[in-house]
Amino acid sequence: MKRLFKGGEIATEDSPKLTRVDVLVEDGKIVQVAPGIAAGEGTEVVDCTGKVILPALFDVHVHAREPGQEQKENILTCSEAAINGGVVGFVMMPNTAPAIDTAGVVKTVLESARKCRIPLYTSGAITKGREGKELAAIGAMKAAGAVMITDDGYPVSNPVVLRRAMEYAKNFDLILASHCETMELSGKGSMHEGKVSYSLGLEGIPAISEEICLDRDIRIAQYTGAHVHIQHVTTARGMNTIRRFKEEGVKVTCEIAPHHLIFNHEDIRDYDTSYKMNPPLRTPEDNTLLLQGLIDGVFDVIATDHAPHTEFEKKNDFQSAPFGITGLETALPCLYDRFMSKGVFGWDVIVKRYSAEPRRIIKLPPVPVVEGGVAEFIVFDPNGSTTFTKEFMKSKSSNTPFLNQTLKGSVDVVVLKDEVLLNR
Amino acid sequence: MTPRKDLLDIQSLTDEELEFILSNAVPFKNLFKRSVKKVPTLKGRTVLTLFYEPSTRTRSSFEIAASRLSADVTNFSVSTSSVVKGESVLDTVATLEAMRTDYVVVRHSMSGIPNLIAKHTNASVINAGDGFHAHPTQGLLDVFTMREVFGGDVRGARVAFIGDIQHSRVARSTNLLCRRMGMQTAMLAPGSLIPRELPQEIAVFQDWKELYAWKPDVIYLLRVQTERQNVPFFPSIGEYHRLFGLTDERLKWARDNGIWVMHPGPVNRGVELTDSVMEYERSLIDQQVENGIAVRMSVLYWLKPGSSTEDKP
Numbered sequence: 068m069k070r071l072f073k074g075g076e077i078a079t080e081d082s083p084k085l086t087r088v089d090v091l092v093e094d095g096k097i098v099q100v101a102p103g104i105a106a107g108e109g110t111e112v113v114d115c116t117g118k119v120i121l122p123a124l125f126d127v128h129v130h131a132r133e134p135g136q137e138q139k140e141n142i143l144t145c146s147e148a149a150i151n152g153g154v155v156g157f158v159m160m161p162n163t164a165p166a167i168d169t170a171g172v173v174k175t176v177l178e179s180a181r182k183c184r185i186p187l188y189t190s191g192a193i194t195k196g197r198e199g200k201e202l203a204a205i206g207a208m209k210a211a212g213a214v215m216i217t218d219d220g221y222p223v224s225n226p227v228v229l230r231r232a233m234e235y236a237k238n239f240d241l242i243l244a245s246h247c248e249t250m251e252l253s254g255k256g257s258m259h260e261g262k263v264s265y266s267l268g269l270e271g272i273p274a275i276s277e278e279i280c281l282d283r284d285i286r287i288a289q290y291t292g293a294h295v296h297i298q299h300v301t302t303a304r305g306m307n308t309i310r311r312f313k314e315e316g317v318k319v320t321c322e323i324a325p326h327h328l329i330f331n332h333e334d335i336r337d338y339d340t341s342y343k344m345n346p347p348l349r350t351p352e353d354n355t356l357l358l359q360g361l362i363d364g365v366f367d368v369i370a371t372d373h374a375p376h377t378e379f380e381k382k383n384d385f386q387s388a389p390f391g392i393t394g395l396e397t398a399l400p401c402l403y404d405r406f407m408s409k410g411v412f413g414w415d416v417i418v419k420r421y422s423a424e425p426r427r428i429i430k431l432p433p434v435p436v437v438e439g440g441v442a443e444f445i446v447f448d449p450n451g452s453t454t455f456t457k458e459f460m461k462s463k464s465s466n467t468p469f470l471n472q473t474l475k476g477s478v479d480v481v482v483l484k485d486e487v488l489l490n491r
Numbered sequence: 492m493t494p495r496k497d498l499l500d501i502q503s504l505t506d507e508e509l510e511f512i513l514s515n516a517v518p519f520k521n522l523f524k525r526s527v528k529k530v531p532t533l534k535g536r537t538v539l540t541l542f543y544e545p546s547t548r549t550r551s552s553f554e555i556a557a558s559r560l561s562a563d564v565t566n567f568s569v570s571t572s573s574v575v576k577g578e579s580v581l582d583t584v585a586t587l588e589a590m591r592t593d594y595v596v597v598r599h600s601m602s603g604i605p606n607l608i609a610k611h612t613n614a615s616v617i618n619a620g621d622g623f624h625a626h627p628t629q630g631l632l633d634v635f636t637m638r639e640v641f642g643g644d645v646r647g648a649r650v651a652f653i654g655d656i657q658h659s660r661v662a663r664s665t666n667l668l669c670r671r672m673g674m675q676t677a678m679l680a681p682g683s684l685i686p687r688e689l690p691q692e693i694a695v696f697q698d699w700k701e702l703y704a705w706k707p708d709v710i711y712l713l714r715v716q717t718e719r720q721n722v723p724f725f726p727s728i729g730e731y732h733r734l735f736g737l738t739d740e741r742l743k744w745a746r747d748n749g750i751w752v753m754h755p756g757p758v759n760r761g762v763e764l765t766d767s768v769m770e771y772e773r774s775l776i777d778q779q780v781e782n783g784i785a786v787r788m789s790v791l792y793w794l795k796p797g798s799s800t801e802d803k804p
């Protein structure tokens with residue numbers, strides 16, 4: 068089977084410049100990348116005129132909610148949501164019910180993942196039940212296929228337990244991903260502590276809740292020599308701490324979620340629970356500085372923290388509603404709409420931070436659109452637009468501030484080897 | 492003036508609406524001097540009080556206000572309702588909607604619950620206090636009371652809020668309204684009870700000496716809400732009273748300088764204030780209670796329930 072993707076421009080991680088070439092795919096491989104490729108007999112031609120061809124996206128932070136919370140999402144619906152957003156592969160978080168904290172649960176989850184159209188990966192918990200007390204079966208989970216360990220949703224509050232986990236994970240060359248939060252400081256907070264939380268009368272989560280834990284976790288990583296990956300950074304001060312430790316040579320990587328670049332606490336109006344997430348939306352100043360951090364490379368990866376919840380749960384009052392928004396389907400259009408279409412950064416940032424580096428972090432090779440490479444790319448139409456209606460979205464949940472909004476850009480085609488997973 | 496369905500906070504009120512509510516409260520208060528204190532304004536209308544938090548003063552105030560406007564008043568007793576069986580707020584609202592209530596007066600320990608209810612009912616929703624967020628009718632009655640003592644013009648008056656600013660919805664609403672009306676405001680509290688960031692630039696004092704120097708016209712004492720403090724915010728009630736309470740000595744200063752004293756109630760005697768304040772000639776505490784009824788009558792008169800706007804009196 069041959070397919071010729073004609074007239075598009077290819078994005079790479081090395082340069083913001085796009086290259087106008089045609090891409091010929093045969094039997095799941097990219098066999099030719101060159102200008103003016105003629106379509107041979109029996110070749111299906113996909114018109115990509117005016118569109119961008121880029122390596123498929125990869126997300127290291129996704130809540131697929133299976134097992135146990137399938138009313139919100141399951142692995143299959145989550146994978147379809149991913150395809151809808153141009154994401155071909157992600158790492159599931161272990162805060163399920165039960166938690167993914169044994170080899171058995173890892174195997175069960177990966178068994179479900181095999182029914183999906185894209186390859187999926189799972190993390191395992193650091194501690195049993197994500198309770199922060201006893202180490203989970205880290206070695207067994209790695210052997211069963213876990214690619215990362217994390218207690219995401221909670222920090223490992225006890226520094227001794229975290230130290231032991233890091234020391235132990237090193238044996239298995241496993242990255243330890245850290246949700247940084249000082250629970251005592253967060254208390255019952257439901258949004259960033261600041262003038263908006265005061266006005267709304269909501270208890271706040273102070274920035275120091277995240278910053279203190281982040282500093283502690285990286286120092287423990289420095290001490291143990293382990294690789295720590297800081298999840299969903301939200302404060303400029305925390306980002307600068309990471310920058311400093313990186314300069315010192317500590318093995319630390321970190322991620323930024325699109326919503327922490329785009330929204331801030333001033334967007335929380337009339338108790339709209341679409342803006343309730345943990346860590347919370349911070350300040351407009353943080354938006355600006357975090358964006359700069361993405362451009363200058365402090366952030367290794369973009370990750371959505373896709374966190375589906377039912378409409379019923381999110382319809383609750385702000386304090387009672389759960390934290391989290393969906394992100395897999397909106398990530399690329401929202402980044403394009405808010406930043407790239409305005410020239411804030413180029414396609415190289417997306418390719419590097421939302422495709423190549425996320426794969427490298429879990430030791431997968433990147434999938435550049437080059438001759439001899441595997442065909443794993445998407446076609447994005449910068450002149451198109453996407454309206455995020457419930458009908459459009461494949462996730463079971465639609466808890467996103469972008470619901471019923473139209474953003475510039477559209478993921479038109481998703482290719483994985485010999486299959487066209489999406490063709491709008 | 493565009494009809495308004497709900498009163499949820501102070502921020503959303505326009506200057507015109509504020510003036511409408513405050514000026515209409517005057518004739519309603521004049522009614523209280525008559526032997527028959529009732530007018531037929533809301534005859535045939537139903538006002539339902541939905542209090543998820545215990546309250547005697549505010550609920551009674553709304554009930555009296557509604558009955559003086561001839562509305563039928565029902566108290567939805569939350570503790571004995573299906574709420575204790577796990578019914579959600581929105582389930583309760585659906586029930587109320589089916590009862591075709593015209594006004595719902597809500598108090599809840601969670602901020603934003605009145606906003607949530609307002610979105611799901613045609614009835615006019617009045618926020619009677621939600622979490623730390625807002626208590627708009629308290630703010631209105633406080634400013635109404637200040638207008639009375641300052642002869643109508645409150646611009647330039649200096650009001651100092653003293654006490655648990657962090658957890659006080661009264662401080663939020665009354666302070667906001669004072670500033671809207673051109674008053675100057677300041678705060679005095681233990682550092683642990685002052686919010687880290689305030690939406691406006693407000694003078695924050697560390698002790699009474701600084702407050703004396705500022706020369707306030709009104710000191711507004713806030714109730715210390717120990718029930719909201721999961722970690723102690725100050726060492727002891729005794730220390731709080733000594734350092735931040737209106738003691739006999741400070742009351743003498745107030746008397747010597749002709750300073751008005753306000754408190755939203757209920758008063759914690761021996762904590763925010765000394766017993767003697769209750770007899771202080773410039774204490775406005777009872778006047779606040781009386782004015783609360785007039786202002787709430789004015790609010791009920793002003794709002795237009797969504798389902799029955801065509802025949803609003």
